[in-house]
Amino acid sequence: MxxxxxxxxxxxxxxxxxxxxxxxxxxxxxxxxxxxxxxxxxxxxxxxxxxxxxxxxxxxxxxxxxxxxxxxxxxxxxxxxxxxxxxxxxxxxxxxxxxxxxxxxxITRIRELESMIDSYSMMVERNNREIKREKEQVEKLLLNIMPRSVYEEFKTFGVVTPQLYDPVSVLMLDFVGFTDMVASADPSVTVTELNDIYSAFDRIGEQFGCERIKTIGDAYITVAGLPDPTPDHSKSVANAAIRFIRYLERRNLSHPNQWRCRIGLATGAVVGSVVGIQKYVYDIFGPAVNLASRLQEFSEPMQISVQHEMALELRDQFELDSLGTRDIRGFSEQEIWRLLDATKIASDAG
Missing domain, CATH: 3.30.450.20 (PAS domain)
Incomplete structure (x- = not known):
């Protein structure tokens, strides 16, 4: 061949x-x-x-x-x-x-495969963006219900070790006449206004180093000195409480629904942890929480009640007025003080 x-x-x-x-x-x-x-x-x-x-x-x-x-x-x-x-x-x-x-x-098949790979890559990239966005939303949601340090522990280990924080200061706020308002007003309007008010409270509390723990209907709980110790935790919640009431008073001047609240302030020990398995939430328990709740019940609308121990720490920088000795359920009989807004006192005197 x-x-x-x-x-x-x-x-x-x-x-x-x-x-x-x-x-x-x-x-x-x-x-x-x-x-x-x-x-x-x-x-x-x-x-x-x-x-x-x-x-x-x-x-x-x-x-x-x-x-x-x-x-x-x-x-x-x-x-x-x-x-x-x-x-x-x-x-x-x-x-x-x-x-x-x-x-x-x-190379038709090669180009088809390359096109498929490109399409798959775009799909993966799109899915990654969606996953990232959903992860950010979940993180934002979790940070709304627990402090960042607690969230980091939960994200890393899947559990949160209960921690004792002593001392901290707790602010317990409850709205007056909320039940009647819900029954008589448009539910969507009530929820919208409540959301606006809580958002404002969050911003005010953040300015003074307060960590909002939770809201239960018309109850709002925030704390100072947790998770990081703060030497001026009593002053932080006192400043926040005064400005909460200032905000509501200004808001009531231009809104038909009048929001009035009672506030109780207490200092002491609390335990913080995530509770629940599927519907988990970060919560605090302890004497300071219970006492703040009891003191709030002694407050008149748009007033702030303070335990005696905290009043001793605040009296050098804040105006306080004794409400006398009261028998507090679950606690010993003790003197209760009313925290006053010094700015309003000066304005009334003028």
């Missing part, structure tokens, strides 16, 4: 399309079976442009002359299907005739 016959058999056996072209006219001299299977048998005198209309022949000539090679991608339409073809041209000479060797690879 001659060398030419062996070469022809090799060209027919390989899984690429191969053709020999005249370099001046790009007409076909030879093509293997794979080439014919993909593109059909070129008609007599057919040229490369007839087969690949999208191919830039000027760029092809320039590449062969300057670089000795030219590679590109082009498309071939066969009936209703479009093939993506990678073409590689290399110059050679045979019997004094300039020849261009064309090697074609069908």
């Amino acid at each position: 001659s060398i030419e016959a062996i070469n022809e058999q090799l060209l027919r056996a390989i899984g690429v399309g191969v053709a020999l072209l005249d370099r001046s006219s790009f007409s076909f001299h030879f093509y293997n079976d794979t080439f014919e299977e993909w593109f059909g048998r070129p008609e007599e005198a057919a040229t490369l442009a007839d087969l690949f209309a999208e191919l830039d022949l000027d760029a092809l000539r320039d590449g062969l002359e300057k670089n000795g090679r030219f590679t590109a991608e082009t498309r071939f339409k066969k009936k209703r299907r479009t093939m993506v073809i990678a073409v590689d041209f290399a110059p050679t000479s045979e019997g004094g005739q300039d020849i261009a060797v064309l090697v074609c690879q069908n």
Whole structure:
């Protein structure tokens, strides 16, 4: 068998399309079976442009002359299907005739896979963004119901170790006549206004280093000195309480619904932890919480009741007025004080 016959058999056996072209006219001299299977048998005198209309022949000539090679991608339409073809041209000479060797690879499947990978990557990226957004929403929600340090422990270990905080100061606020308001007013209006008020309380408390623990209907509980110890925790809740009432008084001047509250302040020990398994919530328990709740019951509307021990710490910087000795349920009989707004006293005196 001659060398030419062996070469022809090799060209027919390989899984690429191969053709020999005249370099001046790009007409076909030879093509293997794979080439014919993909593109059909070129008609007599057919040229490369007839087969690949999208191919830039000027760029092809320039590449062969300057670089000795030219590679590109082009498309071939066969009936209703479009093939993506990678073409590689290399110059050679045979019997004094300039020849261009064309090697074609069908990369349609590769491009389809790449397109699928790109689509999958975009989908994964989109899902990652959604997961990140949902994670941020969950984090924001959890930070609304527990301090950040507690959240970090919960996120890392899945549980929160109960901690004793001593001393801290607790502010317990309850609205006057809330039940009657709910029964008589539009529920959506009541909830909207309550949300506005609690949001304002959160901002005020944050200014003084108070951590809102929870809201239970019309009850609002915030604490200072937790989770990080604060030496001025009593002053923090006292400042917050005064400004809560100031905010409600200003708000009531321009709103039909009049929101009035009672506030109790107490200092002491509390235990903080996450309770519940599925519907978990961060909560605090202890004498300071119970005492603040009892003191709130002794307050008149828009007044602040303070335990005696805390009043001793506040009396140098705040105006206080004794309410006398009272028997507090669950606690010993002790003197109760009313915390006054010094700004309002000065205004009334003027």
